[in-house]
Amino acid sequence: MSRISLTVNGKARTIDVDPSTPLLYVLRNEFRLNGPKFGCGMSQCGACTVLSEGRSIRSCSVPVSSMEKRSIITLEGLGNSAHPGFLQNAFVEEQAAQCGYCANGMIMTAQALLDRNANPSVAEIKQALNANLCRCGTHVRIVRAVKRAAMERNKTGRA
Amino acid sequence: MASATISRRDFVKNATGLVIGFSLFGQQLRAAELGEQSGFNGSPLPTQLDSWLVIGSDGIITVFTSKVDLGTGVLTALSQVMAEELDVSFERIHMITGDTSQTIDQSQTSGSRTLHKAGPQLRQAAAAGKHELLKLAAVRLDVPAEKLAVDDGVVSVVDNPSTNISYWKLLGGKRFDVAITATGTAAEMKVAPEISPKNAKDYKIVGASIPRIDLPAKFTGEFTYSQDVRIPGMLHGRVVRPEHSLARLVSVDENSIKDIPGIVKIVKEEHFVGIVAATEWSAIRASQALKAAWSEPEAKLPASRDDLYSYLKETKPFKEQLVANRGDFDAALSRSSRVFEATYHWPFHMHGMIGPSCAVADVRDGKATVWAGSQGTHRTRKAVADLLRLPENNVRIIYAEGSGCYGRLCADDVAEDAALMSRAVNKPVRVQWMRHEEHAWEPKGSAQLMTARAGVDPRGNITAWDFMDRYFPYTAGPGIPLLASTQTGLKPNGPGFPGNGYEYGTTGSGDLYAFENQRINCPVIPWIQNAMSHLRTCNLRAPGAVGRTFASESFIDEVAFHAGVDPVQFRLRSPRNQQRTSEVLLAAAKQAGWVERPSPAPAQTNPDKCVGRGAAMSDRDGAIVAAVAEVEVEKSTGKVTVTRVTVAHDCGLIANPDGLKNQIEGNVVQGVSRSLLEEVQFDENGVTNMDWSSYKTIRFEDIPEIDIVLIDRPELGFLGAGEASIIPVPSAIANAVFDATGARVRDIPLTPERVLRALQKLESRT
Secondary structure, three states: OOEEEEOOOOOEEEEOOOOOEEEHHHHHHOOOOOOOOOOOOOOOOOEEEEEEEEEEEEEEEOOOHHOOEEEEEOOOHHOOOOOOOHHHHHHHOOOOOOOOHHOOOOOOOHHHHHHHHOOOHHHHHHHHHOOOOOOOOHHHHHHHHHHHHHHHHHOOOOO | OOOOOOHHHHHHHHOOOOOOHHHHOHHHHHHHHHHHOOOOOOOOOOOHHHHHHHOOOOOEEEEEEOOOOOOOHHHHHHHHHHHHHOOOOOEEEEEEEOOOOOOOOOOOOOOOHHHHHOOOOOOOOHHHHHHHHHHHHHHHOOOOOHHEEEOOOOOOOOEEEEEEEEEHHHOOOOOOOEEOEOOOOOOOOEEOOOOOOOHHOOOOOOOOOOOOHHHHHHHHOOOOHHHOOOOOOOOOEEOOOOOOOOOOOEEEEHHHHHOOEEEEEEEEEEOOOEEEEHHHHHHHHHHOEEEEEEEEEEEEEOOOOHHHHHHHHHHOEEEEEEEEEEEEEOHHHHOEEEEEEEEEEEOOOOOOOOOOOHHHHHHHHOOEEEEEEOOOOHHHHHHHHHOOOOOOOEEEEOOOOOOOOHHHEOOHHHHHHHHHHHHHHHHOOEOOOOHHHHHHHOOOOOOOEEEEEEOOOOOOEEEEEEEEEEEEEEEOOOOOOOOOHHHHOOOOOOOOOOOEEEEOOOOOOOOEEEOOOEEEOEEOOOOOOOOOOOOOOOOOOOHHHHHHHHHHHHHHHHHHHHHHOOHHHHHHHOEOOOOOOHHEEEEEEEEHHHHHHHHHOOOOOOOOOEEEEEEEEEEOOOOOOOOOOEEEEEEOOEEEEEEEEEEEEEEEOOOOOOOHHHHHHHHHHHHHHHOOOOOOEEEEOOEEOOOOOOOOOHHHHHOEEEEEEEEEEEEHHHHOOOHHHHHHHHHHHHHHHHHOOOOOOOOOOOHHHHHHHHHHHHHHHO
C-alpha cells in the first residue's frame, strides 16, 4: 500500500492504495465518480477517459502511482445536470447517445480537443475521436454535438 | 432539439422536494415512498389496475413494466404512450422497470417488440385507469362522464371548466383497487381490451420528438448503470474461466495468489472458479494470476472458416423449417429460360457492447437480490433460482441498465456469477467481466450458409425461387443453463432439448416476394451441445434476418443484372407480399437521387476509385425498410468505403421521430460495421479475437452520411423499430460494390482481400 495525493475535480485527495491500481478504479471505487467507465482495460475503447493537465488520458491503463501530485478532471468536473458544461449541454441538445456508456470518453476527449482547438472542422473532430469506440452507432450525433459545443462556447466565451 | 418544457428531473425535484434521478436508486426510493407493490416475493397480478399504474398524491404517475430500456430510448417512448392515453403532461410519468417483485412479466425486451407488444398493453392499462378516474369524477362533480374533459390530469366539466378535480385529488393518494381484464401471458397478454383507447389521429404527445429522459444524467456521471451499482458492504468478484471452450476444471493452485492482498475467498463450486476480494483491483490481479488447470476439451470446434461452412453444409439438421412451398418449384425450374444459383456466407458476429457485463448480487439467508442489466429479469430470476436451488419467490432481480444491448449478452451469466460468489461469502458481491471474457463468452450471432436458386421467364422475371439457410439454433436460451449453471452441473431441460436449442425465424429469405413457385427452407443444424462454448449462439439484432437478407437481396440484384434491368425497377415489377414495400422503396430511391439504369455502372471517372449504388429492402414483422448504399471501391486495394446510406422506414405509428432516427442511424452504422469489418475468428479451441484490435468495429472516420425518410402510418399502430433498419444494409452495400466494379462478393465481411479476389476473378474472366 502507498499513500498517494492527487487533485480530482479541483479537490485535494489522499488515499492509501495498492500503487499498481489503475487510476480508473481509484476514481470509481474510492471517490465514487461513475463518469469514467471500464470498457476494455487496454486503452482501446476510450470509455475510461479523464483529463490531466489538458490532455485526455485512458485511466484504465495508468497506475495511480504515476498520478501523484497530478490534477485530474473527470466527467463530473465538467458539470452536473443542474449546471451542465457546454459539451454536456450540446450532447443533450443533439441527443447524442443511445446507451451512453461511451459518452464519458467522447465528452472528455472532445473537451481536450476543444481546449487546444476552439473551432475544429468536422474532419478534425472525427480524427480526434477516432480512437473512441461507440457500438450503438451515434457517431453522427456526437460529431454534431461537438461542433455545436464549439460554437456555443465561442459565442459565450465560457470555459 | 431543445425542450421547452422543464425536465422531468426538475419536475420531480420540485414536486416532491427530493431529487429523484432517473436511476436505479431513484426507482427504489420512489417505490419505497409509494409503499412496495407486493414486497420481496411479489408477483403483481395483471388483473389489478394497481399493478400497472399508481397515481401519487403529488401528481406523479408511476408506471410498472417488465420492459426495460436497453439504451434505445424506449422508456421515453413508453412514457409518451402513457401520458398520451392518460391526458397528462409527459413529465408526470415515472417508470419502474424490470423489477421482478414489482412488474408484471410482459416478456423480455427483445425482437423490436417493446412498443409493438407492450405499448398496447400499457396503453390499455392507462385507458382503463382513465376510464376509472372519469367514473370517479362523474360522481364527484355530479355530471355524466361524457361531459368531462381532461387536461394534464385535471378533469373538468366541458361547459364549466371551473368545476374540476385532479386525478390525484380523486384518488387522494390511495390505490385504484379495481380489477381489470387481462388474459394470456407475456407478450401476448391482452389488457383491458374492452376499453376503447384514444384515436391515434388525436395524438399530441405520441409522435413528438420529446428528448430522452435518461440522457442528461448519462452525460454527467449521475446515471446509475449496472456497472455503477454499489451497496453497503459490497465486495468485488472476478471469474476465472478456462481459456478454451468445453474445458473442465482439474485443479486450482491457491498458493499462486497468496501474495495478493485483500483476497476474501477463492470460490470453487464444481467447475466454477471465482475470486472475491476487498478491492476490484485485487480481484482482477488475482483472477489473472490464479493458476488453474483445465481439461482438454471433450469436443473440438471446427478449426477454420472453411471447416465451419463444411460442418453447416454436411451436418444433418435436427429441424427443417419449410415455411413456403408454393406451386411446384422443380417443375417451374425445369421450364425456366435460365437458371441461377449462388451461395452466400455469413460469419459469427459479436454483440460487442462497450461495457462488459456487470451485476451485483446479495445472497443471504436463502434470499437473493440481484441488480443486472438483463433483457428479461423474469428469465434471469429463473436462472438464478435454479442455480442457487432456491424457490423463484426468494429471488428478486432488479434491472439496472448496462451498456448498449443488441441482443442477448452476458448480463444473465454475470448475474449468476455474482450470485454464486455472494452466497459463498455471505456478503454482497459486484462482478464485472473483463474485455477478453466478454469477447470470448458472449453468445454470438450465428454463422449462416445460404443457397439461392431462381428460374426466370424469357423477360427475366423470376418464376421459381428456392432459398435455403442452414444455421445454428440458439444454444443460449430458456432451459439451457448459463455458464455458471453449466459449470456447477445443471443440465439442459428446456423445450429446446433434446434437439440442441431454439430456431428463430425465417424472414429475409425472399419472403418479401410472392413468386409463383417458391420454396423456402431454413434447416437448423445441431451445434456443439455443451453451453460452455465460446461459440454459443443467441439473438443478435434482427437475428438471422440480416444474413438471409444479405443473401436474398444480393441474389435479386444478381438476377436483375442478367435481365439487364434496373435493380429498383426489378424489385417493383416482382410480385410482393406487401403493397407498402413499393412506397418505401421508391421513397428511398427518390431521396437517394437514384438514376434508373441497370448495374453495373457504365463508366467511372476515376478508374481506381469506383463509385456505385445499391438498393435492398426488408420486412420484419410488418416494419418495412428500404436502404440505398453508396460506396467507393479502391480497385488497387479492394477497400470499400460506404459514403452515404439512405433509409426509408415504415414501422407504422411513430412514437418519437427523433428517437426513431437515432435508432435508424445506429442500425445503419452497426450494419456498415458488420458488413465491412466484423468476423469472429476462431480455432478448434475457441475464439481468437479477444480485444478491439482483433475484432474491429467501425470508427468515426468511416461513418457514412446517413439520410432518413420516415413514413408515419398511425393506422397500423406500432410495429417496432429497434432492429428493422439494419436488415437491408449489408445487401445494399454488396449490391453497391457490384454496381461500382461488376464484382460480386458473397461473403461477409466485405474485406479488402475478398473484394480484391473478386476483382481479380472478374479480370481473369474478361
